[in-house]
Amino acid sequence: MSLDPLIIKIAKLQNPTVLGLDPKLEYVPEFIRRKAYDKHGFTLKGAAKAVLEYNKGLINALADTVPAIKPQSAYYELLGYHGVKVLARTIEYAHKAGMYVVLDGKRNDIGTTMEAYAAAYLGGVKVGDEFIQPFGCDAMTINGYLGADGIDPVLKECKQRGKGAFVLAKTSNPSSGELQDKTIDGLAVYERMVAMCEARGAEIGGEFGFGGLGAVVGATYPEQLAELRAKYKSVFFLVPGYGAQGGKASDVAKAFDENGLGAIVNSSRAIMTAYQKEKCDERDFAGAAKREAVKMRDAIMNEIGVIKIK
Amino acid sequence: MSLDPLIIKIAKLQNPTVLGLDPKLEYVPEFIRRKAYDKHGFTLKGAAKAVLEYNKGLINALADTVPAIKPQSAYYELLGYHGVKVLARTIEYAHKAGMYVVLDGKRNDIGTTMEAYAAAYLGGVKVGDEFIQPFGCDAMTINGYLGADGIDPVLKECKQRGKGAFVLAKTSNPSSGELQDKTIDGLAVYERMVAMCEARGAEIGGEFGFGGLGAVVGATYPEQLAELRAKYKSVFFLVPGYGAQGGKASDVAKAFDENGLGAIVNSSRAIMTAYQKEKCDERDFAGAAKREAVKMRDAIMNEIGVIKIK
Numbered sequence: 001m002s003l004d005p006l007i008i009k010i011a012k013l014q015n016p017t018v019l020g021l022d023p024k025l026e027y028v029p030e031f032i033r034r035k036a037y038d039k040h041g042f043t044l045k046g047a048a049k050a051v052l053e054y055n056k057g058l059i060n061a062l063a064d065t066v067p068a069i070k071p072q073s074a075y076y077e078l079l080g081y082h083g084v085k086v087l088a089r090t091i092e093y094a095h096k097a098g099m100y101v102v103l104d105g106k107r108n109d110i111g112t113t114m115e116a117y118a119a120a121y122l123g124g125v126k127v128g129d130e131f132i133q134p135f136g137c138d139a140m141t142i143n144g145y146l147g148a149d150g151i152d153p154v155l156k157e158c159k160q161r162g163k164g165a166f167v168l169a170k171t172s173n174p175s176s177g178e179l180q181d182k183t184i185d186g187l188a189v190y191e192r193m194v195a196m197c198e199a200r201g202a203e204i205g206g207e208f209g210f211g212g213l214g215a216v217v218g219a220t221y222p223e224q225l226a227e228l229r230a231k232y233k234s235v236f237f238l239v240p241g242y243g244a245q246g247g248k249a250s251d252v253a254k255a256f257d258e259n260g261l262g263a264i265v266n267s268s269r270a271i272m273t274a275y276q277k278e279k280c281d282e283r284d285f286a287g288a289a290k291r292e293a294v295k296m297r298d299a300i301m302n303e304i305g306v307i308k309i310k
Numbered sequence: 311m312s313l314d315p316l317i318i319k320i321a322k323l324q325n326p327t328v329l330g331l332d333p334k335l336e337y338v339p340e341f342i343r344r345k346a347y348d349k350h351g352f353t354l355k356g357a358a359k360a361v362l363e364y365n366k367g368l369i370n371a372l373a374d375t376v377p378a379i380k381p382q383s384a385y386y387e388l389l390g391y392h393g394v395k396v397l398a399r400t401i402e403y404a405h406k407a408g409m410y411v412v413l414d415g416k417r418n419d420i421g422t423t424m425e426a427y428a429a430a431y432l433g434g435v436k437v438g439d440e441f442i443q444p445f446g447c448d449a450m451t452i453n454g455y456l457g458a459d460g461i462d463p464v465l466k467e468c469k470q471r472g473k474g475a476f477v478l479a480k481t482s483n484p485s486s487g488e489l490q491d492k493t494i495d496g497l498a499v500y501e502r503m504v505a506m507c508e509a510r511g512a513e514i515g516g517e518f519g520f521g522g523l524g525a526v527v528g529a530t531y532p533e534q535l536a537e538l539r540a541k542y543k544s545v546f547f548l549v550p551g552y553g554a555q556g557g558k559a560s561d562v563a564k565a566f567d568e569n570g571l572g573a574i575v576n577s578s579r580a581i582m583t584a585y586q587k588e589k590c591d592e593r594d595f596a597g598a599a600k601r602e603a604v605k606m607r608d609a610i611m612n613e614i615g616v617i618k619i620k
Binding site for chain 1: 332334335343347351352353354356357382384385387388389390391392393394395397398416417418419420421422423424426427429430431435436437438439440442444445453454455456457458459460478481482483484485486487488489490492493494495499502
């Protein structure tokens with residue numbers, strides 16, 4: 001299994017992009033917020049309900065074009081447990097719409113605690129006689145600072161349930177180099193992470209040549225993307241930083257191999273707030289999102305050609 | 311402010327320990343689980359209700375002895391939004407009991423996303439005309455792999471609201487050395503993190519000589535603890551790994567300075583499951599936890615003497 005379900009969806013839609021669902025409240029169209037606040041007051045519940053309606057609108061509009069969503073956990077946690085409830089509902093809704101779900105929480109811990117994170121997002125928990133899946137995502141992002149003790153429990157869960165994970169390697173932000181670019185025994189820290197993904201990801205190898213442990217590499221570092229692509233052929237990349245952060249289609253093209261495989265590119269803000277940029281009626285927020293998502297797909301597909309799986 | 315509210319509580323109770331609230335379901339006494347499941351069925355809500363009652367019992371028993379709690383977010387997330395609701399209730403309950411709260415979530419991200427994490431746990435969110443604090447913790451643990459872009463937003467929130475944070479440096483697990491012990495320009499990665507905590511933590515310096523940015527250093531690495539204590543006098547340490555993981559009182563003693571200041575030592579399992587080890591009536595779980603917590607306090611205080619603040 002590994003990341004194969006994602007790769008199959010990408011190939012089917014001929015679209016290697018993922019919709020980042022980072023619902024800042026100021027992104028949510030006014031009419032949606034007003035309706036929720038009228039009903040629930042200026043409360044976390046009201047804010048969370050508004051986010052859910054917004055997310056559903058975006059998913060409805062994009063599910064036939066974009067293969068996956070990547071909800072950013074921080075924005076749901078910011079709305080307390082009401083937000084976390086909406087995260088679960090969003091995941092469920094996206095699954096019903098046929099989309100793959102990568103939870104972006106960058107979790108990290110050790111031993112049984114990391115097992116709990118993996119179980120929470122990829123697996124489930126035994127409550128009395130019942131086995132319950134609280135979130136049921138398809139993949140999650142993790143941070144490898146703690147070493148194998150933070151990776152093993154996730155790999156175990158992935159193997160058992162046919163799920164995948166993405167380890168932070170070279171993040172898209174300006175200060176990512178402070179630690180990630182430093183060289184240890186001739187290898188940059190970010191490359192060590194990718195090498196680890198290759199070695200450990202092979203434990204859950206997929207049918208299309210990619211292991212179950214992907215790596216996060218920012219679109220803002222196209223040189224590193226190109227080098228890593230050439231060297232670590234079996235590591236699938238999750239590429240943030242396209243659009244608003246500065247990454248261009250020609251930059252992210254470097255993350256793909258000769259079959260148009262090997263990466264999925266995230267865009268959050270540009271798609272979610274396309275209606276603001278277009279200055280269209282905010283009630284057309286989902287239409288604007290779709291137009292932006294199609295533009296992004298076309299720009300990237302124009303660079304990489306066709307996506308071929310065997 | 312910085313970490314001063316914590317230091318004041320530690321000195322008042324003459325106890326530099328923190329109760330790790332990592333509520334695995336198998337830790338929760340049978341009679342509490344049964345009651346919750348009878349009422350709510352084998353559901354996440356039932357499990358979460360059981361955890362809340364267990365946590366309250368522990369807090370009631372320990373609040374006059376132990377200055378702080380450190381809930382481990384993973385175990386609450388594992389119970390879905392019901393678990394996250396119980397996390398919020400637990401924090402509220404501990405605050406009413408006068409305890410300091412460190413959320414152990416090891417969060418990490420960049421820019422506005424890291425702002426959202428900091429706002430979620432240390433600050434609040436503007437919903438319409440209201441400013442709402444979803445969790446209202448006093449401090450949180452963070453992971454510095456992404457560089458300053460992941461630290462700045464937390465520092466800003468800390469400054470604004472008198473809160474603190476702890477950055478992962480040398481974690482307590484066996485594989486922590488894979489990255490953390492590697493040397494870059496003559497300095498181990500974990501030491502670079504502590505040096506960063508010293509430099510940046512000074513931006514929110516406290517009255518007792520410690521900055522607002524503490525560091526996580528495991529009890530299982532006493533040599534590193536001693537070296538770091540000697541070299542980075544203004545960095546306050548959060549020390550996991552005592553007890554079940556193998557750290558002894560003589561090990562953690564190395565984290566303290568000549569005034570008995572500079573660190574807080576976490577214990578989770580040994581205290582939470584003391585009733586299992588004692589084989590006492592499980593209805594005395596809180597009493598057993600208190601006995602274990604007192605034993606831990608006495609063992610550490612016996613090593614460090616008196617805790618003196620000016």
